[in-house]
Amino acid sequence: MQHIKFPLYVCLFTTIILSAQTKEITLEDIWKDGTFRTELMDVLHSMANGQQYSVLNFDRKTRSTFIDIYDYKTLKKVETLVSSENLEDIPYFTDYTFSKDEQKIILATKEEEIYRRSVLGNYYVYNVKDGSLDLISEEKIQEPTFSPDGKRVAFVEDNNLYVKDLNSGAIIQVTSDGEKNKIINGITDWVYEEEFAFVRAFDWNADSNKIAFIRFDETNVPEFSMDIYGTALYQTQRVFKYPKAGEANSEVSLHIFDLNTKETNKVKVDKEYEDFYMPRIKWTNNPDVLSAQYMNRHQNELDLWMINAITNTSNMVLAERDKAYVNVTDYLTFLKDNSFIWTSEKDGYNHIYHYDKKGNLINQVTKGNWEVTDYYGYNEKDNTIFYQSVENGSINRDVYSIKLNGRNKKRLTKSEGTNNASFSADFSFFINTFSSATTPPEYTLNSSESGNLIKSIKDNDKLAQTLSGYKTSKKEFSTILVNGSDLNMWMIKPANFDASKAYPLLMYQYSGPGSQKVVNQWNNSNDYWYQHLAQEGYIVVCVDGRGTGFKGADFKKVTQNELGKYEVEDQITAAKQLGALSYIDASRIGIWGWSFGGFMSSNCLFKGNEVFNMAIAVAPVSSWRFYDSIYTERFLGTPQENPSGYDENSPLNHVDKLKGDFLLVHGSSDDNVHLQNTMRLAEALIQADKQFDWAVYPDKNHRIYGGNTSLHLYKKMTSFIHEKLGDKIQNKEETKVNQVKIKG
Structure with missing residues (x-):
């Protein structure tokens, strides 16, 4: 039975819809010209005095970078603490880190990406007092980190941990057994970095005389290799350790180095x-x-x-x-x-707890059928915790304060949408970043006591004004009852929507465990693409099905041991219900997704072949047997323990059901979801005698970007959508061809 709730509220795409909207959003606007570039506050740091903050600023004309200091109360710039124009050895820097006393700063230059979170770079220590500059190491290093007393820097070079004395310049080599694809000291291996989301695997103690670090022995982890084509006559290979589901992981051990004795204990x-x-x-x-x-x-x-x-x-x-x-x-x-x-x-919900040092529960600080989504810190002066939660609706984010004993909770942010706070060091103020589907990011100074606005810092009024000249559509938030669950949904209709017509439908989803794509915040690049598609005559919808996040553990963990079963059922059922709406053409429903979303869109097209007649899968997992151990086994166990959970929902085993049109896309240097997934899926489709379209982007990683790549990819996907879903919009009453044609 069809059951779709009317919108709880409708978010206009811009704060003001002007009659002068005539321009159409082009793919070049989005991925080439930067027409909708959003102004941000980069690398915000609250100074220790609690009254000032620093920001990394960049001058596009001179290509110079600056660390500028601002006063919280006046929001005026107090001084430029560091300028690359005054540094002979550094034409620019891309990041900075203060020592605890803020008398020294690590400046990052020539950083190059390794994997998603890890980088190699040249790093300098800048002395605030005398303006001197000291290169930490001649070689490129990782994760340079000040000791709490600011006298030393620990870092990793070639998989070994080092400590440099900033006064004498002397360097202590803590480990010596580091070796590529074998032993790593103080830096995580690939799978820890990707799935546990950290790179620096060492930590200073409070007295600056001990360093704890994790050692990774990758010896028995199977290797994965990727061809790098580049421009040379012969391709090269990138070989790295990658533990797939059920395979050997790194053996980890914990060690403590004592700087006084120069001894390391396991x-x-x-x-x-x-x-x-x-x-x-x-x-x-x-x-x-x-x-x-x-x-x-x-x-x-x-x-x-x-x-x-x-x-x-x-x-x-x-x-x-x-x-x-x-x-x-x-x-x-x-x-x-x-x-x-x-x-x-x-x-059953993510909440804050307080324990004594022996692990005895003192109290549960936050309670309720909602989730804490971020923790900002604890103010010892008045026993107050500051946090972010979805108490005001699972698609919204608000900032709250609460006493350590769980009393006197206050909602500090007032506007409905996504609020994120950066607190001053003494918790007197916070800079709030707010956005919603109606409002581009705006930065304000607020009181941490009441949340009241003190001053506006930066907004994106220019972007809003730019958008006011374009044809844009409403993003309508609602819920849809699917398979017994109320699922969050947004819908974008053409600006000239006519309920008497039947429109083609494109569904987007990701659907990974704990994820969320239906959220009340400002646009990313894909949102502008959906606006482009809407102005071309499509309805675009996103539904967060079972297994997604911020609605409690039971809702999220229902997919355990069966990744791709309930999530696919929800998308198929939602598509059926949407297709029953009078203004949607049920014969022209497509779905697309990236990564986990590509796994989903493939399965939806195969298993839901009576509902979906087109799908795009970008960088998809085609079998969880090919993906990494930590992520996959968290939700499925090992393949040895749960073979049916891996195979029954693998797109590889459902290719025979393909009836519609399928576009398969991957980057050849994807270190995350390997090209192997697409190659195996392509071979399965070929052997099943199923026609499909596909594209492989040379030397591109999981994000498939760089140079003209994004524009090319989205042109390809847009053309595919026009060809397979577009054509003409039908009149629902007369079922005849309407004169409104979809471009392409």
């Missing part, structure tokens, strides 16, 4: 672990006590250990357990008494 906790992960390490406020999180390979058990670096003894203070999986928290915060703040889904 940590051994009082529990035997086999095939385990160590997703986080962090020193407590006690300089001799290190915390470490240990997780089993199934990722449904997470233990928090306190390790005494003097006695090399350990104590497990917290044990999280879940039938599906336990989320790793980034919000572990130690208070002065070494009690700690922790986040967990143990009551």
